[in-house]
Amino acid sequence: AFDKTGTLTLGQPQVASVTGFELEEERVLSLAAAAELRSEHHLATAILSAAEKRQIEPAPADDWTIEAGLGVVAHGPDGEILVGNRRLLLSRGTDLTPEQAALMVEHEEAGETVAIIALNGQAIGLIGITDPIKPDAFGLVKALKRTGIKTTVMLTGDNPRAAQLVVLQ
DSSP, X not given: OEEIIIIIBOSOOEEEEEEEXXXXXXHHHHHHHHHHTTOOOHHHHXXXXXXXHTTOOOOOOEEEEEETTTXXXXXXXXXXEEEEOHHHHHHXXXXXXXXXXXXXXXXXXXXXXXXXXXXXXXXXXXXXXXXXXXXXXXXXXXXXXXXXXXXXXXXXXXXXXXXXXXXXX
């Protein structure tokens, strides 16, 4: 069994896309960075790095709470900021519109892990994150098969579409 992140991929997630629903991309990234400031999660690192590269300051925030398996919640002058998966939104009594959900699926089908950004109970954007595959990953799996190992398994907490794209490569 292989852990996808860092074993088959480089373990260096990077922001591939930022989509604002009614706010500019820069504002979405600023709010996401604010919520992720205290997180050590690898997706948080990608969001913070993208904000820094674009010279976008994180919005003011405090009172961070990590919701295991869901995402992070922070509060600031703008209100409650959520960054996480759809289950985080649902746990807070909100959801994506059908159009927003369709856009999220498009990003996932392109191999992105999608973080949903919400402000005060309203989804305001998506951030798509990718982690490039290691150049030698395919060769490693082939070498194992040559030694007689017939079945390999990839473990991931990622969305199934992103995982499938790694398998297909």
